[in-house]
Amino acid sequence: MTARKMLQVDWVPGSDQLRGRCHCGAETIAEDPVAMWQWLLAHPNHQDHSPVREEAA
Amino acid sequence: MRKRRTGRPVTAVTLGRMSEFVRNQWYVAAYGREIGRELFSRTVCGESILFWRTEAGAVAAMSDRCVHRRFPLSQAPSHLVGDTVVCGYHGFTYDQGGACVAVPGQTRIPRTARLTSYPVTELDGFVWVFIGEPDNAEKTRIPRAPWLDMPGWTTVSGMEPLAARHSLLMDNLLDLSHETYLHGGYIGTPEVAETPIVTRVDEEAGVVHVSRHMADAACPPFYQKSTGITGRITRWQDIEFTPPCLYLLHSRIAPAGVLPNADGTDPDGFHVEVVYALTPETETSTHDFWAVARDFALEDQGVSDFLAENNRTVVLQDVTALNVLEQVIATEPDGYQELSINIDTGGLAARRMMAKLR
Numbered sequence: 171m172t173a174r175k176m177l178q179v180d181w182v183p184g185s186d187q188l189r190g191r192c193h194c195g196a197e198t199i200a201e202d203p204v205a206m207w208q209w210l211l212a213h214p215n216h217q218d219h220s221p222v223r224e225e226a227a
Numbered sequence: 228m229r230k231r232r233t234g235r236p237v238t239a240v241t242l243g244r245m246s247e248f249v250r251n252q253w254y255v256a257a258y259g260r261e262i263g264r265e266l267f268s269r270t271v272c273g274e275s276i277l278f279w280r281t282e283a284g285a286v287a288a289m290s291d292r293c294v295h296r297r298f299p300l301s302q303a304p305s306h307l308v309g310d311t312v313v314c315g316y317h318g319f320t321y322d323q324g325g326a327c328v329a330v331p332g333q334t335r336i337p338r339t340a341r342l343t344s345y346p347v348t349e350l351d352g353f354v355w356v357f358i359g360e361p362d363n364a365e366k367t368r369i370p371r372a373p374w375l376d377m378p379g380w381t382t383v384s385g386m387e388p389l390a391a392r393h394s395l396l397m398d399n400l401l402d403l404s405h406e407t408y409l410h411g412g413y414i415g416t417p418e419v420a421e422t423p424i425v426t427r428v429d430e431e432a433g434v435v436h437v438s439r440h441m442a443d444a445a446c447p448p449f450y451q452k453s454t455g456i457t458g459r460i461t462r463w464q465d466i467e468f469t470p471p472c473l474y475l476l477h478s479r480i481a482p483a484g485v486l487p488n489a490d491g492t493d494p495d496g497f498h499v500e501v502v503y504a505l506t507p508e509t510e511t512s513t514h515d516f517w518a519v520a521r522d523f524a525l526e527d528q529g530v531s532d533f534l535a536e537n538n539r540t541v542v543l544q545d546v547t548a549l550n551v552l553e554q555v556i557a558t559e560p561d562g563y564q565e566l567s568i569n570i571d572t573g574g575l576a577a578r579r580m581m582a583k584l585r
Binding site: 174175176177178179180181182183186188193202203204206207211 | 423424425426427428429430431432567568569571572575576579
């Protein structure tokens, strides 16, 4: 059985950050849900150095 | 010459204007209990639809406009005779499939005398109608809300007319942080707005999930009085929205710290399935169907009365707010720039899914 293609955004507890995970396994951190969805929906062309990508604390 | 099916409503689509409606989808048009041997009309996605029940008990759905002079067939003295509808203006008579079977004073029935008929299905206490090309109905999934018509659950339900567009109700339901502010004293407590959410989008199923699990929260009156819990609670809200119409809120309430068993059983939890059907009436009005199903105090009429009255109050608080918001939108200049924050993550996902369906 193949896993369902899920996009997931977690609001990181204790912070204002969002962590997004694409069904392909790519992840990013952002503070803006609009930018987060843009990043996720860019699959398979996730921008490693897009403005939404920040280093996880 | 292009043929036009007589009796087909002249919608925004046929006029060539872009419509906001998502077509080729199933929508909740009514509760099953609303449809009987009286002619019943409801507008769905701008289409005025006549509903009635045949003598065998099936629901028939067709255009609520006579093909002759567009008299509403739901309007007295239009009436049912057996399994036919007789127009109260000139007597045009239609069968349950919308075909004209009699016209006054002549034996020849014009070939084009046929009402648009709609695929219709009764499921989970709802009457669903398909808006779009009928050939697409069978292959389009109808989302389920089985608790509304299932042994072991007791349900209260209603419908409130909303003078606001579908998207405003969708935004409202996908972001429950508003409970803290708009519904304080009913279902809102500080923890709802404070607790981070998890948003998941299942692209293949076409479902948006938004979860908010509160480990230690105040118990709002809605749950205090219905469950009898007096102390703090563990409160889970798991939203499952299948655009464009069906919204489920799986709500679990238990004394703080009480969790389901490892095997999934949950004898100490109270479960409430809050169901909404968001059905566009026009581009700026919506039928706001709501239902609350519970798996406790099943026979307690006092609990049923309380939940029905309380949930209706909550829905009306939303209706008041969203009606104001619709007026604001209707009168504002173009180009207003909204601001979205973390609480809007689920709502944004739903908006995108709606845009994809258009």
